[in-house]
Amino acid sequence: MNTAKDIHSVPSWIPPATRLVELHGDYGTTDFIMRRGGSLPKVVVAYESWGRLSQMHDNAVLVFTGLSPSAHACSSHEDPSPGWWEYMIGPGKPIDTDRFYVVCVNSLGSCFGTTGPSSINSKTGKRYCVDFPDLTIEDIAKAGHHAMQELGVDHLCAVVGASMGGMSSLAYALQYPDEVDYLVTISSACRSLPLAVAMRSIQREIVRCDPDWKDGLYEPSEEPKNGMTLARKIGLISYRAGEEWNQRFNRARVSPKFKGRSKFGIEFEVESYLDYNAHKFVDAFDANSYLYLSRAMDWFDVAEHGGSVNAGLAKIHSRKTLVIGVETDILFPVTQQEEIFNGIGKAGRNVEFIRLPSIKGHDSFLIDEENFAPAMSKFFSEIS
C-alpha cells in the first residue's frame, strides 16, 4: 500500500500515518455512482489501520467518523500523536487492536485525503468545489465498503460509528446487510429532526454569506474563515450541553488582558472557549466539505430503505447491534437512539440499548471515557 505522498500531492492536513486507496468503480467502470445522481470518475479513500487482518479475514472493524475528524482515530508507531478516539482503539482498549484489524476511513466528501469538493476532478483537471455531486450518507458508507474490499475484506466483523459516523454505520448495515456481523451506533439517528436540520442550515447559510466563500469557488488559501468560525461556534453549542458548561465556566470572565477591545468583544470564559476551538477547527477544514457533509446528514432517512423507519431497520440483520445514547444530547436526542433500538428489536434482532447519563451532550463519546469505555469493552469482548 502506498502512503499519501505516493499517490498525489498531499495537502498539509493529511495526517502522517494516513494511507490512500483508490477504489474500483461501479458496474465494471472506474466511475463511482452517487445515490442522488451524478458520479465521480475516480475515488480515493484515506484511511488508517491498527492491528492485523486475520488469516480468515474475519476480524475487521470499520470505524466511520463524525463530520469533522480525519482517519487518525488513534496513535501508532508512525504517528504517535493522539487520535480523535485514542481511549477507544488500541492494544487492550475497548476496540482491542490485539484482536481486531481496525480501519478508520475519512468520509467521502471530507478533506483529509478522501475525494471531496476540494479534490481535483480528473476529468476537468480542476477542483470540484460546488460541482461535486450531491453527497449522501449512503455514498459515504459505500466508499467505506469499497475501500474495505480493496483492503481484502469482503465481510466485516463490525461497523462502528458515532454521530454522522453512526448514520454511516446504519447506512452500511442497510446497504450490505449480509456483509457485517456486528453494528454499533452511538448518538446517531435514523433521520435528522427539524432542530438538527435548523442548527446545520444556519451554519451553512453563515458560510455561504461570507463574501470569501465566492459561491464555493474560493481558492484553497482564501477560505471563508469568518463564516466557518461562526458556523463552527454554533456547531460547538449543539455538540455540548448546558450542565457541563455550568460546571466548567459558570459566569467566569476572561482576564482583562484577553478581553477584546471591541465593545461587544469576548468577556465570558465560555465565549473565549468557543472562539479558541472554532479557530482551531477552521484552520483545518474545507468549507465546501463542511457544506456537503452537513447537508448529507439532513437528507439521511432510514425510511428511504423500506418505506418507513421500522421497515428500513428490519433490513438490518447483524448478529447483534449496540445502540448508545446520551441523555443530554440536544442534536441527536436519546429518543432517537430508542427509535433505532425499538425498530431493530421489533424485527426480532438481537439489540442492546445503553442510555448514558453523561453531562457532556452529543460529543460525550469523544470525552466521556468513564462511561463509554466499559460499555464498548463489554460489547467487543463478547464477540467470539
Added chain:
Amino acid sequence: MNTAKDIHSVPSWIPPATRLVELHGDYGTTDFIMRRGGSLPKVVVAYESWGRLSQMHDNAVLVFTGLSPSAHACSSHEDPSPGWWEYMIGPGKPIDTDRFYVVCVNSLGSCFGTTGPSSINSKTGKRYCVDFPDLTIEDIAKAGHHAMQELGVDHLCAVVGASMGGMSSLAYALQYPDEVDYLVTISSACRSLPLAVAMRSIQREIVRCDPDWKDGLYEPSEEPKNGMTLARKIGLISYRAGEEWNQRFNRARVSPKFKGRSKFGIEFEVESYLDYNAHKFVDAFDANSYLYLSRAMDWFDVAEHGGSVNAGLAKIHSRKTLVIGVETDILFPVTQQEEIFNGIGKAGRNVEFIRLPSIKGHDSFLIDEENFAPAMSKFFSEIS
C-alpha cells in the same frame, strides 16, 4: 399626555397607540445615570396603557417586554392590531383591564420609541450608535420606574415580565422593593448561564461580522440585514423546542417552487419557517439595540444585589411572587425558575412556582394560552 408625533420625529416602527413620556433625571438633573457608568442627557420612554388608574393610584400593573417586542402588548380602540400578549391583557382577560391600569413600556435601549442607540443624543445632535453607554437590565427597570412616576404612579400593584422582561421585573423588585406589591416572573433567570451567553454571543458576533454593520455606524436605511437575519434565526432556535418542531414540521419539504436555486438553499419546511420569521423581524429592529439588549441579559446577575443570588432574592419583599417556568425551555431552563422560587421562599416570602409542560420552549408564554392564561388569571384574581 402627548402622542409620539408631538414629541419628536417618529420612526415608522413606533406603533400608532404608543405614547412617549420624558423622564426627570437623577439627582435633580435631567441626566439619567447608567449603572455601569456614563449617563444619558435625556430619556424618553415609549409606552401603551389600558384600563384606568384608580383614584387611590393602587391598581397599576407594569409589564416589561422580552428583547424584541414594542410596547404594543395588546390592541386598543386607537390601535386595533393584535399586540404581542393579546390573550393576556384586556377586559376580562388574565390581566384584567377592567380592574387594573396596565402599562407596557418599551425597554430602554430598544428602538420602538424609547431612547436607545438609534436615538439622537441631544448633546451632540447625532445618533448614539455605539456611543450609547453600557446598558444593564437594572437601567431598563429604572427607566420603567421613572416612567411610572411621570404617569403618577409611585407604587405598583404588580410588575410582570417574561424572558428579558422577567429579568427587568426582578431588577425592579430588587431596586424598588417598597414600591411594588406583587411580582410575576416568567421563563426568566437570576443570571444567564453559559449556554445562553454563548447563544447570544454568537448572534452578536454575526451582526458585527456583517460589513454593513460598519462598526455600529451604519445609516438607519442601511442596516446590517444579512447579519441580523442570521442572528435572529439562531435566536429563534433558542426560543423554541425540538418537540414542537417535530410535530409541526417533522421532515416536510417546501414546494419545489419555493426552493432556492442555490445548491444549499431552503429545502425543509423548518428552514423556510426560520427564514420567513427572521426576515420579518429584521425589517423592524435596530441592530445596535439588539447588541445592547442582548449583552444586558448576559450581564444581569441577582448576586450583584447582595453578594449571592439568595442574598439578592432576599431583598425582594413583594406580598406574593409568581414564578412560571417551562420544562422545554433550553435558554432559561426550568431549574433557573426553581432557583428564583427557592431563593424567595428561603427568605420567608410568599412565592408560588408553576412548572408548565408546554412543548413550545422558551417562547411558550407568547403562544401557549391554554397553560398560561389560567395560571395568570388565578394569580391576578386573588389580588384584593
